Amino acid sequence: MNTLIGVAAFALSLIATACSAGPPTSGPPTGYPKPAPPAPTGFDNASNGVADDATHQADQSKFEEFEAIDDGLGPLFNAQSCRECHQNPVSGGISQVLELRVGHKGPDGTFQNPEIPINGGSVIIKGRSLVNQRAICPNAAFPTTDIQERVPESENIRAFRVSVNLLGDGFVEAVDDSTLIEISRKQCHKDHGKICGLVLYVPILESPGATRAGRFGWKNQHASLLSFSADAYVNEMGITNALIADEVTELCNTVSQPNNKPEADGLADIDHFARFVRATKAPARDVRQAATAAARKGETLFTTVGCDICHVPTMTTAAAGTVVNGGKFAIPEALGNKTFHPYSDFLLHDVGTGDGIVIAQAEHYGRHMQQIKWKDISPESWRSTANRMRTAPLWGVRTHPMLMHDGASMTFREAILRHRGEGREVTERFERLSQADQQAIVEFLKSL
Numbered sequence: 001m002n003t004l005i006g007v008a009a010f011a012l013s014l015i016a017t018a019c020s021a022g023p024p025t026s027g028p029p030t031g032y033p034k035p036a037p038p039a040p041t042g043f044d045n046a047s048n049g050v051a052d053d054a055t056h057q058a059d060q061s062k063f064e065e066f067e068a069i070d071d072g073l074g075p076l077f078n079a080q081s082c083r084e085c086h087q088n089p090v091s092g093g094i095s096q097v098l099e100l101r102v103g104h105k106g107p108d109g110t111f112q113n114p115e116i117p118i119n120g121g122s123v124i125i126k127g128r129s130l131v132n133q134r135a136i137c138p139n140a141a142f143p144t145t146d147i148q149e150r151v152p153e154s155e156n157i158r159a160f161r162v163s164v165n166l167l168g169d170g171f172v173e174a175v176d177d178s179t180l181i182e183i184s185r186k187q188c189h190k191d192h193g194k195i196c197g198l199v200l201y202v203p204i205l206e207s208p209g210a211t212r213a214g215r216f217g218w219k220n221q222h223a224s225l226l227s228f229s230a231d232a233y234v235n236e237m238g239i240t241n242a243l244i245a246d247e248v249t250e251l252c253n254t255v256s257q258p259n260n261k262p263e264a265d266g267l268a269d270i271d272h273f274a275r276f277v278r279a280t281k282a283p284a285r286d287v288r289q290a291a292t293a294a295a296r297k298g299e300t301l302f303t304t305v306g307c308d309i310c311h312v313p314t315m316t317t318a319a320a321g322t323v324v325n326g327g328k329f330a331i332p333e334a335l336g337n338k339t340f341h342p343y344s345d346f347l348l349h350d351v352g353t354g355d356g357i358v359i360a361q362a363e364h365y366g367r368h369m370q371q372i373k374w375k376d377i378s379p380e381s382w383r384s385t386a387n388r389m390r391t392a393p394l395w396g397v398r399t400h401p402m403l404m405h406d407g408a409s410m411t412f413r414e415a416i417l418r419h420r421g422e423g424r425e426v427t428e429r430f431e432r433l434s435q436a437d438q439q440a441i442v443e444f445l446k447s448l
């Protein structure tokens with residue numbers, strides 16, 4: 001009986017479709033938006049069209065440039081160039097470099113940023129969870145000043161986070177907030193919200209007061225590539241800039257603020273970094289591996305067991321000309337209305353792997369961020385980031401042998417089996433597959 005009603009309803013819907021679509025035509029149906037063309041892919045250092053190739057190469061040189069003390073390097077830092085942590089297999093890719101973050105729980109059980117004494121305790125670094133691995137002094141000018149950060153015993157929450165891929169991130173930035181909100185809404189309505197990705201609104205540094213759905217970093221701490229570049233320049237390299245102008249410490253500091261200023265063309269280094277990343281092509285698939293029978297079967301099983309609920313295979317960017325990042329970025333032709341395959345929803349989930357660390361606001365948005373009123377910032381969502389991580393985008397994952405945020409999973413199977421929390425049921429479905437089918441999913445991951 002039910003089947004009959006189903007069949008009748010299906011037949012009716014066919015008639016309805018036939019009527020509304022009008023008589024069949026030979027060309028593509030008119031009145032429908034054209035399918036969005038694919039984003040260009042490739043590990044070839046070439047531009048995706050956002051910049052001409054010469055400009056892209058010049059931007060890439062800035063990304064690769066080694067900075068020294070005279071340029072403002074440090075006083076505390078992790079590396080001398082962006083490329084040191086973003087290179088495999090070309091500039092902008094991933095690397096094995098891990099960063100150290102620490103903190104502790106306060107009396108009320110919430111995460112507290114660490115207090116790290118330097119120079120024999122004459123200064124205490126506060127307001128950031130990152131522990132820099134390097135320091136510019138002691139040096140010849142400051143032989144008795146020791147500002148090396150070391151973790152005090154009291155900071156017993158300790159986490160590593162591995163460097164991530166930047167290739168193709170211009171397409172991610174060009175996705176409208178509404179697309180991410182809709183993915184979250186659908187997840188949360190299905191299966192009583194067992195899987196429910198969090199949209200976190202984060203500050204756009206270049207547009208004080210404006211926020212946008214976070215999508216970059218392991219905690220979605222940024223939505224704009226320019227904001228992320230400003231954050232990375234200060235926190236990874238110690239180079240202050242127009243968007244974050246405070247040094248982490250004044251000890252050993254000899255270059256005036258901001259360390260990096262715009263040049264004659266009006267562009268500062270952070271503008272070059274952002275344009276470099278925006279102009280990168282998306283990671284390319286391994287076509288030989290993707291064509292194997294096992295990888296093709298694995299691609300289907302990836303969806304059957306529900307990996308695709310979080311690792312969303314396909315997304316489309318907003319139309320060219322759409323203005324985002326608090327009015328500061330108009331999506332260029334080369335990034336607008338493109339489909340791409342990130343295998344992520346760019347939402348935060350608790351899959352049981354969280355590192356316990358809440359996004360440190362002064363660290364990522366500058367010490368003055370507290371004086372600005374940011375739209376839609378929710379303290380409750382913010383605190384809930386302690387054990388949530390962004391769904392790792394799986395494009396290019398074959399270039400990375402150290403998996404998950406801490407780089408502690410060495411095989412795809414180990415990474416999958418670590419998914420618990422929101423990912424528990426999907427992992428259990430994976431575990432119930434035959435060995436051959438489990439391996440097929442791994443073969444598919446090796447093609448990404």
Ligand code: HEC
Binds near residue numbers: 083086097218
């Ligand atoms: C010492 C290593 C290191 C250096 C140097 C470094 N990064 Fe990163 N980068 C990382 C790590 C680790 C992450 C993930 C951070 C997190 O969320 O905890 C990251 C994340 C990013 C992201 C977010 C990408 C995404 O899709 O989530 C961008 C953009 C970025 N870095 C740009 C830069 C730029 C520009 C520079 C140079 C100014 C730079 N990085 C220097 C290690 C580094």
Ligand code: HEC
Binds near residue numbers: 302397441
């Ligand atoms: C509930 C959402 C969710 C589901 C379902 C899910 N994942 Fe994930 N996945 C994540 C998150 C979040 C991370 C990052 C976790 C971390 O780093 O601690 C991740 C990380 C990964 C990684 C590591 C990638 C890297 O770059 O380190 C792989 C591989 C992966 N997932 C594969 C799968 C497969 C295969 C399935 C299905 C069997 C699956 N995931 C199901 C959310 C999910």
